[in-house]
Amino acid sequence: MPLQFLASVYFDGLPPWFPDPMRLLRAMTTLTAVVLTKWYASGRVNLSERNMHGRVVLMTGGTSGIGAATALELARRGAQLVLLTRQPPSDPFLVEYVDDLRARSGNRMIYAEQVDLADLYSVRQFATRWIDNAPPRRLDMVVLCASTLVPPGGERVETAEGVELTWMVNFLANFHLLGILSPAIRAQPFDREVRIIVPTCSSYIASPKLDEEAVVTGGRDDLEDWVPGRAYARSKLAMMVFAKAYQKHLDAYKRPDELPMNARVVLVDPGLARTVSMRRWLTRGSLWGLLLYLVFYFFAWLFLKSPHMAAQSVLYAAMDGSLGRGAGGRLIKECMEVDCARKDVDDEEVAKKLWESSDRLIERVEKEQAVKRARAKKEQEKKEQEAKEAAQVQEIEALVGAIKKGKSKEASKKNTKKAEFTGNTQPELFNPSHCHPVFFTAKLRRPPFNVLSGAQLSPVAYGYVYQDAPGGSKKSAGPRL
Secondary structure, three states: OHHHHHHHHHHHOOOOOOOOHHHHHHHHHHHHHHHHHHHHHHOOOOOOOOOOOOOEEEEEOOOOHHHHHHHHHHHHOOOEEEEEEOOOOOOHHHHHHHHHHHHHHOOOOEEEEEOOOOOHHHHHHHHHHHHOOOOOOOOOEEEEOOOOOOOOOOOOOEOOOOOEHHHHHHHHHHHHHHHHHHHHHHOOOOOOOEEEEEEOOHHHHHOOOOOHHHHHOOOOOOHHHOOHHHHHHHHHHHHHHHHHHHHHHHHOOOOOOOOOOOEEEEEEEOOOEOOHHHHHHHHOOOHHHHHHHHHOHHHHHHHOEOHHHHHHHHHHHHHOHHHHOOOOOEEEEOOOEEOOOOHHHHOHHHHHHHHHHHHHHHHHHHHHHHHHHHHHHHHHHHHHHHHHHHHHHHHHHHHHHHHHHHHHHHHHHHHHHHHHHHOOOOHHHOOHHHOOOOOOOOOOOOOOOOOOOOOOOOOOOOOOOOEEOOOOOOOOOOEEO
């Protein structure tokens, strides 16, 4: 059949149903260009592998985007994941997500801890609990994938502590977390290779220079000139400068066993991906922007990486053996080491100002928040004391009321019994004060059949009361009628 078709084409030309060769060539060229563009835009694939069984990994941003893809791949390789999330572990979404991650990876060693990166007190609570252990808890890797941004045209947002949100989540919270965890990282045994992986973004290249005023005020520009893109780029540049300085901080530590430091900081640029943050940025956080995004989704699919492909560079930083040797603070992009595009990333003077200013900012904010918490706790205790006293007063009033009610019931019962005892339905016709104090018998405890009203009425006359016998009588010393 193929030979006959080829012979027919050779002798008789193309059949009428066959498409135009030029049109077919253009279609094939277009398809090839799309495939090559997609292949190039997707980036390189991680080929390095590492035994992750039993290794403890702290991870932020592990529930969405690049962080979720990284968490899945690390879990499939047997790592024990501790996901630091804004929601409490009892949150229904988080419970379902962790269960799904366990089922997909076949790894049950996946847990969640509540750490709100927009709250320095929450970060300190978790980090303090982690290091408050003897001997030190095992820690093999810290992956800081959490990040946030404000869409273009959005307004400046501050946290409850008064720090700009982008600066807080992207830099200051990570600075605070690693600063407190530093003793736990340095205390790991020499044969345990510890890696701190810090994903970044190429937007740091366009960031303005870091100055002390911007750091002290929480990364703010002049309020009138504040731009979301500039704030995001500044936070990424600050994180890169700090990561380089943190590596020097670890290297300067002298271990008690006098062995070299085994912790390495690795910077990673995963590239542009179709994540929630990217979609929020492209759509400007509006419904019209989302509609345009859906209309032109083909171009987003073509030029942007999937979260899985963007996670390949992060996985390379976590697994490649060469990164565990030599100097730390290297930058990885497309699964290979590259140079930083800015010289001030390695500037020690800039790093020193950034570190000191961030320390002062955290100290000031924590003091203010501690005073507020103490004041709120005092007010809460006062309210609880007032509520307790009010409850006691109500209890006493209820007890007094019950006693009064009991007494009234007892008096009512006594009156009822007295009425039954006298058998008198008209008390005004019979006054006990008129009676002589003598003994009654059952025979005489009967009601009168016909008692007339009036002052002349005498109970004795009607046979109701005994009278004593005269003193000189010898017949009887007892009562008689």
